[in-house]
Amino acid sequence: MTLSVDAVPDQDRKGPGRPRSARVDEAIVEAVFELLSAGQSADGISIEAVAAKAGVGKATIYRRWPNKEALLIDAVLAMKGPLPEPRGESARDDLVILVAAMRNKRMEQYGKATACLMPELFKSPEMHRVYQGVAEPRRELMRSVLRRGIASGELRADLDVEMSVLVLSGPTLAQNMLRWNPNVPDDNFAESLVDFVLRGAHA
Structure with a gap:
């Protein structure tokens, strides 16, 4: 199920100095889980697909992770x-x-x-x-x-x-x-x- 930005508000968009939204972090990692669980290979996952699944913009993801590999690493850490x-x-x-x-x-x-x-x-x-x-x-x-x-x-x-x-x-x-x-x-x-x-x- 794709989460909407309204359902998971991105506090990063509310101006500099605001703390990151833990709910957005969780939604992004959850999107990775859902894509992998649906049979998508790690190679085939794109930042665009994760952003669409989580209901956030690509820039929101790149503010948190420099690249897809870093996102996958955090997904493994969160998995356990x-x-x-x-x-x-x-x-x-x-x-x-x-x-x-x-x-x-x-x-x-x-x-x-x-x-x-x-x-x-x-x-x-x-x-x-x-x-x-x-x-x-x-x-x-x-x-x-x-x-x-x-x-x-x-x-x-x-x-x-x-x-x-x-x-x-x-x-x-x-x-x-x-x-x-x-x-x-x-x-x-x-x-x-x-x-x-x-x-x-x-x-």
């Missing part, structure tokens, strides 16, 4: 959202929280958008670095949960932390982006995946 907060009660429960945060309803749209961004990540070292920078805090959060589980005796002392992070994250991303195995139900996905992995990780 804030870090989830583990409770610290058990490694199992905290891992469920982390995996579930990657499988919320919003992630279905983001998964499609990420799939369309994949060619850009392969071609552009800068985009790949940005994506890694966005993913790394989440990986480190999962590492910290696993290390805490090892320290408490809940998990095996010889557990390969990096491989565990990969095994927990990979299927989640594959289901988000590709619905890789439609025979795996969405209901209780996080609990099922974590419990499956932990069968070999428990002390």
Whole structure:
């Protein structure tokens, strides 16, 4: 759905010195998501198309981002959202929280958008670095949960932390982006995946 300028007023047009409108920023990034989720490749997206989708002028976008690449980078950053907060009660429960945060309803749209961004990540070292920078805090959060589980005796002392992070994250991303195995139900996905992995990780 295309947003109108009236619905999302651009405070940038009201004179110098005014703060940027967060609503306009969100509308522009949302327009990128919608275009990617509709199957538009990152290469094929233009500033003109984003502006039309967001209901703003091209100049409004260029006041915020110097080029399309910078806009895509911010879209990747916004895609992930804030870090989830583990409770610290058990490694199992905290891992469920982390995996579930990657499988919320919003992630279905983001998964499609990420799939369309994949060619850009392969071609552009800068985009790949940005994506890694966005993913790394989440990986480190999962590492910290696993290390805490090892320290408490809940998990095996010889557990390969990096491989565990990969095994927990990979299927989640594959289901988000590709619905890789439609025979795996969405209901209780996080609990099922974590419990499956932990069968070999428990002390």
